[in-house]
Amino acid sequence: MPLRILLVEDEAELAGAIQAVLRAEQHIVDHLAEGLGAWSLIRGELATYNLAIVDWMLPGLSGPELCRRLRGAGLTLPVLMLTALADTSHRVQGLDAGADDYLIKPFAMEELLARIRALQRRQPNYRELLLRAGPYLLDPAESCLTVQEAVGSTRITLSAKELQLLAYFMEHPREIIPGARLRSQLWSLEDDPISNVVAAQVRLLRRKLASHGLPSPIETVASKGYRFEPEP
């Protein structure tokens, strides 16, 4: 399932490579080059991150320092630290600061991905597979949706964005969700803030459901947002 990841790395080239790889894995990535901004971004609650990848050496607020702050604020967000030094003394410092895992540069991208998966599995609230709301059953691993109907059920395979969107809706059933919230939670903060991606994607999702003969569970609440209504 796609994760929301904060990457804090000041070497532009490495950062770019990591972003590309993570995005290819369908993750939503925000990138910052310095620690103070990361700190404020996480505190701001603009987006809910599932993981932070933090370089050891950063201008301003260093990686371990950022980590310490996070822990100090009571946040359990998994942190994967990147360090250029195989130095064990640093390792201890980092663990003290509250990092969850280490990767020593240079590393293979495959290993980064593996570490991320491992870290996620270790999460206490690690959501094993399915998400259910009313007759809707979402399987992020297969990225497909199964809907119970009066007779039998329908199975629909979803694209990455459709999955993310529907997952967010299903995690907040019946709640009025402003378009702007979907925007900040499901799209990287870096891209153009004036665009109607959200409306467009909602439309695609609605249309896909409709094309399978299902009634749309997503209603629009005029100038307030969208609402996912599991029961008809």
Add this chain to the structure above:
Amino acid sequence: MPLRILLVEDEAELAGAIQAVLRAEQHIVDHLAEGLGAWSLIRGELATYNLAIVDWMLPGLSGPELCRRLRGAGLTLPVLMLTALADTSHRVQGLDAGADDYLIKPFAMEELLARIRALQRRQPNYRELLLRAGPYLLDPAESCLTVQEAVGSTRITLSAKELQLLAYFMEHPREIIPGARLRSQLWSLEDDPISNVVAAQVRLLRRKLASHGLPSPIETVASKGYRFEPEP
């Protein structure tokens, strides 16, 4: 839920952008370019602010100085300070002065919004939930009103302005509220002062209630104002 926000920022362009974003979120915004005016505006009773966004560097009364004065006067109004990166070394000064949070320029507008939400949640009297007066029950999150009746109850969904207006009435039950006060509390001080938005909006609200078969709890006290009377 919409907030009343005072923005004190002397860079015209940034100020404009911030205003636009906040207004898009339904907040009511007043903008000033210097600290002294802000000080007097907050002390005056023209409007009651839920939040002040204050630039660090201001002509006349500086941000921290304004902050200190507010605290000195015993006001607990949350203050979000904007600082240029160069001023971050002064952070401690700002905290001393009594600011509640910081944002380092440049920042993403989305982040500003998130900080504002976080700040509100931190408020001691933070009332996420419901507002009640007599048989009227207002739910800002759902932006709907539920009215208890002899038999059963009626649920009405409200638009943004209707919600703000009714909330204000319900917070001041039985009180005679001059139209001008609604005007200054619920509309930005900047827009055209000669217009009958208030009367028009009161009318819309009354009409909406009437259309659901409810007696109007809002009466007009000739040339004095309006009164919200929860019990019939």
Add this chain to the structure above:
DNA sequence: AAGGGGATGAAAAACAGGTGAAACCGCCTG
């Protein structure tokens, strides 16, 4: 009786969101 503030209905303006076509992009395949 005059004047002012509010009430009213219609219309305009402002806005959010919906829509289809087209562009774009990474990826796979021939």
Add this chain to the structure above:
DNA sequence: CAGGCGGTTTCACCTGTTTTTCATCCCCTT
């Protein structure tokens, strides 16, 4: 490496709702 493909985003335009304005009208106060 070109071409095709599915997924995603953008664009320009359309629609429906909310909010404000405007031009009266009404009624209470002075």
